[in-house]
Amino acid sequence: MPFIPHTKDDVIEMLAAIGADDIGALFDEIPAELLIESLDRMPVGLSEMDITRLMHVRAARDGTPLCFIGAGAYEHHIPTVVWDISTRGEFYSAYTPYQAEASQGTLQTIYEYQTMMTGLTALDVSNASMYDGASSLAEAALMAVRCNRKKDSGCILLAPGVNPTYEKVAVAIAGRQRITFERLPMDETTGNVGGDLDDSADPVAVVIQQPSFFGTLEDVDRLTNWAHQQGALVIAIVNPTSLALLKAPGHWGEDGADIACGEGQPLGVPLSSGGPYFGFMTCKKKYVRQMPGRIVGRTTDLDNQPGYALTLQAREQHIRRSKATSNICTNQGLMVTAATIYLSLLGFDGLAQVARRSQQNVTRLAGRLTAIEGVERLFEGPHFHELVLRLDRPVAAVLDALAHRDILGGYNLAEFYPELGNALLICATETKTEADIDAYATALAEIFENGSRRSA
Amino acid sequence: MEKLIFEKSRTGRRAFAQSPGESEDINIPESFLRVDRPQLPEASELQVVRHFTRLSQMNFSIDTQFYPLGSCTMKYNPRACNALAMLPGFAGRHPLGPVSHGQGFLNCMFELQEMLKDVTGMQGVSLTPMAGAQGELAGISMICAYHDARGDHERNEIIVPDAAHGTNPATATMCGCDVRELPTGSDGDINIEALKAMVGPKTAGIMLTNPSTLGVFERRIIEVAKIVHGAGGLLYYDGANLNAIIGKVRPGDMGFDVIHMNLHKTFSTPHGGGGPGSGAIGVGDRLLPFMPIPVVAAATIDGKTTYDWLTEDDLPQSIGRLSGFMGNAGVLLRAYVYMRMVGREGMHRLAEYATLNANYLQVRLRDAGFELAFPDRRASHEFIITLKRDAKTFDLTAMDVAKALLDHNYHAPTTYFPLLVDECLLIEPTETESKETLDGFVAAMIAIATEAREKGVSFKEAPYKMPVRRLDDVKAARQLDLAYRPDKRL
Ligand SMILES: Cc1ncc(COP(=O)(O)O)c(C=O)c1O
Numbered sequence: 001m002p003f004i005p006h007t008k009d010d011v012i013e014m015l016a017a018i019g020a021d022d023i024g025a026l027f028d029e030i031p032a033e034l035l036i037e038s039l040d041r042m043p044v045g046l047s048e049m050d051i052t053r054l055m056h057v058r059a060a061r062d063g064t065p066l067c068f069i070g071a072g073a074y075e076h077h078i079p080t081v082v083w084d085i086s087t088r089g090e091f092y093s094a095y096t097p098y099q100a101e102a103s104q105g106t107l108q109t110i111y112e113y114q115t116m117m118t119g120l121t122a123l124d125v126s127n128a129s130m131y132d133g134a135s136s137l138a139e140a141a142l143m144a145v146r147c148n149r150k151k152d153s154g155c156i157l158l159a160p161g162v163n164p165t166y167e168k169v170a171v172a173i174a175g176r177q178r179i180t181f182e183r184l185p186m187d188e189t190t191g192n193v194g195g196d197l198d199d200s201a202d203p204v205a206v207v208i209q210q211p212s213f214f215g216t217l218e219d220v221d222r223l224t225n226w227a228h229q230q231g232a233l234v235i236a237i238v239n240p241t242s243l244a245l246l247k248a249p250g251h252w253g254e255d256g257a258d259i260a261c262g263e264g265q266p267l268g269v270p271l272s273s274g275g276p277y278f279g280f281m282t283c284k285k286k287y288v289r290q291m292p293g294r295i296v297g298r299t300t301d302l303d304n305q306p307g308y309a310l311t312l313q314a315r316e317q318h319i320r321r322s323k324a325t326s327n328i329c330t331n332q333g334l335m336v337t338a339a340t341i342y343l344s345l346l347g348f349d350g351l352a353q354v355a356r357r358s359q360q361n362v363t364r365l366a367g368r369l370t371a372i373e374g375v376e377r378l379f380e381g382p383h384f385h386e387l388v389l390r391l392d393r394p395v396a397a398v399l400d401a402l403a404h405r406d407i408l409g410g411y412n413l414a415e416f417y418p419e420l421g422n423a424l425l426i427c428a429t430e431t432k433t434e435a436d437i438d439a440y441a442t443a444l445a446e447i448f449e450n451g452s453r454r455s456a
Numbered sequence: 457m458e459k460l461i462f463e464k465s466r467t468g469r470r471a472f473a474q475s476p477g478e479s480e481d482i483n484i485p486e487s488f489l490r491v492d493r494p495q496l497p498e499a500s501e502l503q504v505v506r507h508f509t510r511l512s513q514m515n516f517s518i519d520t521q522f523y524p525l526g527s528c529t530m531k532y533n534p535r536a537c538n539a540l541a542m543l544p545g546f547a548g549r550h551p552l553g554p555v556s557h558g559q560g561f562l563n564c565m566f567e568l569q570e571m572l573k574d575v576t577g578m579q580g581v582s583l584t585p586m587a588g589a590q591g592e593l594a595g596i597s598m599i600c601a602y603h604d605a606r607g608d609h610e611r612n613e614i615i616v617p618d619a620a621h622g623t624n625p626a627t628a629t630m631c632g633c634d635v636r637e638l639p640t641g642s643d644g645d646i647n648i649e650a651l652k653a654m655v656g657p658k659t660a661g662i663m664l665t666n667p668s669t670l671g672v673f674e675r676r677i678i679e680v681a682k683i684v685h686g687a688g689g690l691l692y693y694d695g696a697n698l699n700a701i702i703g704k705v706r707p708g709d710m711g712f713d714v715i716h717m718n719l720h721k722t723f724s725t726p727h728g729g730g731g732p733g734s735g736a737i738g739v740g741d742r743l744l745p746f747m748p749i750p751v752v753a754a755a756t757i758d759g760k761t762t763y764d765w766l767t768e769d770d771l772p773q774s775i776g777r778l779s780g781f782m783g784n785a786g787v788l789l790r791a792y793v794y795m796r797m798v799g800r801e802g803m804h805r806l807a808e809y810a811t812l813n814a815n816y817l818q819v820r821l822r823d824a825g826f827e828l829a830f831p832d833r834r835a836s837h838e839f840i841i842t843l844k845r846d847a848k849t850f851d852l853t854a855m856d857v858a859k860a861l862l863d864h865n866y867h868a869p870t871t872y873f874p875l876l877v878d879e880c881l882l883i884e885p886t887e888t889e890s891k892e893t894l895d896g897f898v899a900a901m902i903a904i905a906t907e908a909r910e911k912g913v914s915f916k917e918a919p920y921k922m923p924v925r926r927l928d929d930v931k932a933a934r935q936l937d938l939a940y941r942p943d944k945r946l
Binding site: 006010014018026027029030033034035036039040042043045046047051052055058059060061062065067069071072073075077079081088092095096097101104105106110112114116118119120122124125126128131132142168174176217220243247248251263270274275276278288294296297300301302303305306307308309311312314317318320321322323327329330331333334335340341343344346347351353356357360399403430 | 457458460461462469470471473474475476477478479480482483484485487488489490491492493494495496497498499501504505507508509510511512513514515516517518519520523525528530531532533534536538540541542543544545546547548549550551552553554556557558559560561563564567570571573574575586587588589590592593597600621622623625626627628629630631632635672673675677678701703704705706709710718720724726727728729730731732733748775776777778779780781782783784785786787793795796797798799800801802803804805806808809811812813815816819820833834858859862867868873887888889890891917919922923924925926927928929931932933935936937938939940941
């Protein structure tokens, strides 16, 4: 019996103690007509050896292609230490640290994580994680509504560079609470917020993503000041790697963003088909009581020694029930442990090197690709480690052809931004070598040469 | 306590093998650039390894201790599940990569959906919710979407038993619904008369955990389903306790329209010190069109099966997306490996041995003089003892017992939940624990009770053997210190 330790004698003794004839008798309070004989579609059990074989075959089928896709999930080098230590049983198989005295390892790790994230975002308070970047925006929007009681428009304005999937997720999660999401107009030459800012929407909050979904850099100071002048809160969506280079949300404009959130995956978490990742969230101190999720505080014990415990739990569902700030309970704890170890290994200077090398690599890649006839940069202006290219033919077929050569050439923007034409979002992190960039450029040139027909 | 990693830092130190090296100057205008240097650790690789290894050693965990935390199903997390989910083809796969480079992964996800349908008796499964609470949000959103689609806009009430987990009422609120709290009878079943009085044209649905968080099976579940359906409402199954009935009874057969499963409980994916989990949902016929996306579909042409995502185009009535990509894929892979190893012939044994362990522990503790909250009931996979007598007579509270157990090297059971049983400990041993472990736990419980009852020992200051003594929670909340700032405390 896999993972069940009972011997026959154990079972006999235990049943005797209970006073039951057999194990089946223990289910005698369940209406008999509900009991099933057996499952019919479950496959029969496999030994570890057999499942290992099967999973190796399947993993190998997916291969390890050369990946230039970003769009919200980024391939970075993950130091061996990160997952060696994170998967120690004491971290891996612990529950939420409710029993503080028996969970100081997890609690101190979270406190260190909170320190790192508040430092990176230049805000005061961090929680212990949300599910992922997209859901963290939904929670930030709900939080902004609670923080900004003066406004009852329920309107959240999104800069055009906010990840379109984040908007969808925010609508799905927060939409039933009479919150609406609207987009600010896009400037077609830069991909950033365009035109004169219009004061008529009366927003509760304005969401600014930096770098934008297109990899471009938004004038965050101007937007932050504009939002604050209208009495709106500013929610920053940021890439944590980029914060080693770019201005921290707490320093945007005159007063800084009020809430920062985003995807923590770049900090040592494998791509793994989309999860588990973690969402992070930080805010100004005055909003701490509206923050969703767990928070760890430093306190003292009976001997007056320092120790760590979950705190401000009166915000949470297990105390406040229907009036909680969120329904979140289980979060993404282990990913936070991994990120804390990752940031400890890299430090600020290491993270800055990762950010710079990534920025340099995508610039080089774009240089090589735009040398091909029929490929051009779409937006002007500075960028981080992603860029939009416009092709002279449909992107999907080009990506297919590249995939045949085991190159994942980027993210096709056609679905979300048909108005941009044949637009392709490319990314290159520090993991890409000259040879990798060359392989992409060579393959694309060949595909363009062989390509029969140009549309557009 | 261990010093903070920041206190161990020295300017200029770093794990140099981990940074990529210098690059050319980047051309980003000054106005976009960072103006300060945030406090991040400056430590060598060895220091980091030692620091976090030491921190890990300050945790209790399943791998090191018996962890009978009720409602949390702290069973052994097989190591193979982790190793196989971390194979390069899986761990390195970009979520937006083409399905041509994801057939192995999608094949696993499709089969996981099918297995979950089988064990729950539901018609459709979506794997995207990232924890139980998000599964609840998906479920209640689907229920609302279903009523909306029928033009039934008045149905805005979600009925939740008073014993329910906090995520249930919190979820109803997040979905814009009003919560009606349903009382529990003295036998642990819900109060049917109160339910009859509560349902009506405003009822959107009811959220039930069965077996309930009181550790007993809701015996009149069929009648409950009739009442709620009869009033036009739907039934939501909180799957936190699925381990109690897996392979024996299926929520779909009980009449539930939608369920979430906590794969990090029943299907043994790790809790990771707080997460990640997975709250995959299952639905009956009525809610199929509303499932959250993406869902994995299979198509067989000329004997060759290929897998693809179902998205907005395929499920236009879907409640939408709940995560940036597809949820906690790596957790799902771990659950898949676990289910394949347990297999058809093993599923019902999970419930049977979990129930055997719980009932054995229940009678042993009862015989040792602990008061059961529901003495006339069978335990499911968990049960409740109440210390209200000991609290009154000997000032021995549930909290005291919990802290004293830590010194005996056992993790505490769940304390003070459910809220309606005074001084309660909710105890869930799980099937992966041996009889010797349970006997050892009983001995520790007896030792603690004997000291309090016979020798007047107080455990108000326990634990004594942990890295820290009892912590000052009030101070933690009053003098907020949420990040290390040597200059200013916050
Ligand atoms: C009964 C019950 N319902 C719901 C949940 C919420 O699940 P999760 O923590 O995965 O969000 C839990 C677990 O914490 C639970 O015990």
